[in-house]
Amino acid sequence: MDACVCADKTQLHLDPRTKLFMVFVVSTVVLVTATTPFTVFLRTLITFVPLFLLILEGRALSALGFALMYGVAMFLMHFFISQNSSGIIMALLVGYCGIVVQFMPAMICAWYMVKTTKIGEFMSAMQKMHVPDGITISLAVIMRFFPTIKEEYGAIRDAMRMRGIMLGGGNPGKIIEFRMIPLLFSCVSIGDELSCAAITRGLGANVKRTSTVEIRLTSMDYLVMAGFLLIAIVFIMAKYTEIL
Template sequence: MISSVNPTIKAISILVPGIFLSFTFDVFTPLIYLLFVLAITFTLTNISISKWIKIFSPFVLVALGFAWMAALYSNQTYSYGEVHFQLWHFEITTGSIQTGISLALRSLCFVALSLLFALTTDSTKLMLSLMQQCKLPPKITYGILAGYRFLPIFKHELHVLRQAHRIRGVSRTRGIKGQINQFRRYSIPLLANGIRKAERVAIAMESKGFTGDKERTHYHDLTVSKKDWYFLTMIVGTFIAVVAISYYLGYLNIFGRKF
């Protein structure tokens, strides 16, 4: 399963096609690769389809907005072909429509790849992998982990503050000035509690021998296995194959230039 792949290798696997997809401006390449990403998402992971659709759906609207804006404001390089209709002084051509659809599909590819990574990667394993495989300093790694663990605590404390204010008869204020005062009432106690918690965590880490030294042992040793390289080969290799097929069929378009 993809959830057991080393997070660093998984991140590289996601970044490589994501970066090179931004160079393509045809419809075929991002469409086929999007279908491939969707196929492995629903066959090689335990991601709930309903949960995935709930997260993915808002980005479809964003992608449609990108497509519409790209079709309206395409420059001469991408506004080739027959004029299909005119909106005010904007001429919508075959090239501008293809550019807009391509941009939308690329955006959806980025989202699908990001969800594949985010929904199958444990945050703790990601930080440990960055520290062990990418040699990220332990001070940065454990600092990020500590900050990440504080987020749900801050959410709970904010809820407690709101309930306490409501019990004491402090209602929600309106207007810009009222919103500023309300933000001040919430932010100062949260900031004070955050500083106190950070000091406790720092003292606890020092008392347990944490010095930030890179030469240290780990309770969980993350290694790179053959399975991780297979995953990298599958993701990147499929992208190369899709680009090759697109080039062979005459669809490949890089920055407005067909190959």
């Protein structure tokens, strides 16, 4: 449950709506495959902004990890792999680098949003954007649950290792069953506790909810949004007119 211990320590704390906008732009841009050096540059740029923001929020280590992974994949993709590569190792590399280059930018951005947004802030931002309550609640639960699932899964793996069960005896059904069932058990009970806790705090009551966190768009937010919008427009123009 280490989801949101950061924030407030730094100067630059963006509004959740800005982060959502960033996620939106990055997800749109990564849909389009970058082909020319210029578009590759823009893609890389758009990837490094959330990394930079992660560092500002005091998560330099995970930013470094992401940067390394992305950098290595980019490097391999552009210098080692060509249209004519073949062979098993090359095929693995192509698959791996392809996935990383294709999905990492959006992943990093989503990770940045999830890690640096408090649930309260997120809920209040969604409410300000008039998103239906059901979607907001579910999304908030999803955001909050990824770290929990990871933690629980780690615990299950430890327990399996302690009892000397490595892969479930090589039976694919068992491999999945041994991991999935305990995970479901713990997640369901955590979910039940979570809903009890949330309902006692008035979630789902028929009134407009107020929030203790005040969210406000600052000039920095507008700056970041404008920057991202600009990159997106330039990217799409460069892609479809192929001038650059």
